[in-house]
Amino acid sequence: MADLNDPTVTWWRNAVVYQIYVRSFADSDGDGIGDLPGITSRLPHLADLGVDALWITPFYTSPQHDHGYDVADYRDVDPLFGQLSDADDLISRAHELGLRVVVDLVPNHSSDEHEWFQAALAAEPGSPERARYLFRDSEDGKPPNNWSSVFGGPAWTQVDDGQWYLHLFDSSQPDFDWRNPEVPEMFEGVLRFWLDRGVDGFRVDVAHGLFKEASLRDQVVDSDVEPASGAHEMVERQVTDEPMWDQPEVHGVYRSWHDILDEYGPDRMAVAEAWTSTVESMAKFIRPDELDQTFNFAWLLAEWSAETFAEVITDTLASVASTDASPTWVLSNHDVTRHVTRYGGGAQGLARARAATMTMLALPGSSYLYQGEELGLEQVDVAPEFRQDPSYLRTGEVGRDGCRVPIPWSGTEAPYAFGPGAEQPWIPQPADWAPLTVEAQTGDPTSTLEFYRDALRVRRDFAWTAGEAVEVVGTDNDVLTFRRGPITVVLNCGDAPVELPDGEVLLASGPVEGGKLGPDTAAWLR
Incomplete structure (x- = not known):
């Protein structure tokens, strides 16, 4: 087992x-x-859970129109979340507990309250201040092109003097012009600022979006297909014309960032949120001189099917085979419906969620968990008056609030010790969450929390020694079986119990009776 505190590892x-x-x-x-001191106070939960690192979503100065992904100052902490000393304390305490710290970086766009954008609004068209963003003229009073915002509606907003600025997300999130040398220079300074404070890595938001085709031409859109919106849209779609995403110039940025990370030691990393149309284009982000990892959303998007899971495993491992990177696996995050709900909800959804998690954890590479999944939380149907997702506010369609409800720690009613007050948090918690708190599940051998603790403990025994090769044995009868070194993994996606192969059962996500694995259940054998 590797020593994850070794700076050479x-x-x-x-x-x-x-x-x-x-x-x-x-x-x-x-x-x-929630805030940074709150995170620090709960770090022992993560150490007890058995994770190796934490990734924290943006806590920088922000008007919070997109809950921190609209950054006004990349080198300070928003007063809502604390102050810089709180960030230092969090990093220090995490390191004491053997936990690495990855922070979110948002380089595609800033807040419209960033000092650069405020200066751009005050300046004239064609000025150096406006050149840091994508301001354009329009001859007919319409937006400069037909691009759509990820959050709905046009991707352009007009200012008082008639020019338009591009925002691939909310109108409060103007896109930078990465062809302006001031922009990469500023972000290199931001990287160094946080590396100097001890962070171990960066999660790069919208990593595929920094450059747009220089002409800003119209997107050619199939009449039967909505324009591609890129990140945050969790549907599979074959769109080949994407002048706003995945341009080749972006890779020069990540080569320069790679050099900066290397200056701070071999134990600093970056992981890309890069939505690309092919596995080949995804692999370009993790070439040896670029980023270290990129999120693999194919596992998250896969339907409940042995054959589909097998295809994702095979394709993912093939996509990283030409690089020196390791694959990543993820089932939930702050942008998607929680996977218990995606798998049907209730007892069946939870059983499938545990089985899919266990299968994911056995694969070579890194697994990314989303807070609350270790408690088996489902998606919450948030009442309209409490919804705050900008995609909901722009389109009226239910957005991402349901996976962002504050998690329950202890007690029998909201706020379940989320904070010291007695009032509901910023998104109200359900009244039936008392059995799901960390306190309620701790010590219960049948609970999802104890299942996660067991899975992560057992995983540590083979994660670094089982090798990176995976042999898919078969998918007959909707049962996926694969081997990784001495470990055999069986995932029963079918509707009948199946005989387990010979071997010692290290762990199962549900009951194993008479040597048979039930439906919606996974097992590790050695």
Whole structure:
């Protein structure tokens, strides 16, 4: 087993990383919103769980129109979440507990309250201030092109003097012009600022979006297909004309970032959120001189099917085979419906979620967990008056609020010790969550929390020694069987019990009776 505290070890290659949505993890001051001191106070939970690192969503100065993904100052902490010293304390305490810290970086766009954009609004068309963003003229009073915002509606907003600025997300999130040398220079300074404070890595938001085709031409759109919206849209879609995404110039940025990370030592890393149309284009982000990992959303998007899971495993491993990177696996995050709900909800959804998680954890590479999944939380149907997702506010369609409800820690009623106050947090918690708290599940051998603790403990025994080769044995009768070194994994996606192969059962996600694995259940054997 590797020593993940050894600075010469590429700790992320087989790590388990726990995503913290900062607003919804733990509140220290009773205002109903999670913060950095709250995270620090709950770090022992992550150490007990058995993860190797935490990834924290943006906590920088922000007007919070997109809950921190609209950054006004990349080198400070928003007062809502604390102050810089709180970030230092969190990093220090995490390191004391043997946990690495990955922070979110948002380089595609800033907040419209960033000092650069405020200067751009005050300046004239054609000025150096406007050249940091994508301002354009329009002859007919219409947007400069037909691009759509990820959050709905046009991707352009007009300012008082008639020019338009591009925002692939909310109108409060203007896109930078990465062809302006001031932009990469600024972000290199941001990287160094946080590396100097001790962070171990960066999760790069919209990593495929920094450059747009220089002409900003119209997107050619099939009449039967909505325009591609890129990140945050969790549907499979074959769109080949994407002048706003995945341009070749972006790779020069990540080569320069690679050099900066290397200056700070071989144990600093970056992982890309890069939505690309092919596995080949995804692999370009993780060439040896670029980023270390990229999220693999194919596992998240896969239907409940042995054959589909087998295809994802095979394709994913093939896509990284030409690089020196390790694959990643993820089932939930702050942008998608929680996987218990995606798999049908209730007892069946939970059983499938545990089985899929266990299968994922056995694969070579890193697994990324989303806060609350270790408690078996489902998607919450948030009442319209409490929804805050900008995609909902722009389109009226239910957005991502349901996976962002603050998690329950203890007690029998909301706020379940989320914070010191007695009031509901920023998104109200369901009244039936008392059995799901960390306190309620601790010590219960049948609970999802104890299942996660067991799985991560057992995983540590083979994660670094079982090798990176996976042999898919078969998918007959909707049962996936694969081998990784001495470990055999069986995932029963069918509707009848199946005989397990010979071997010692190390762990199962549900009951194993008479040597048979029930439906919606996975097992590890050695």
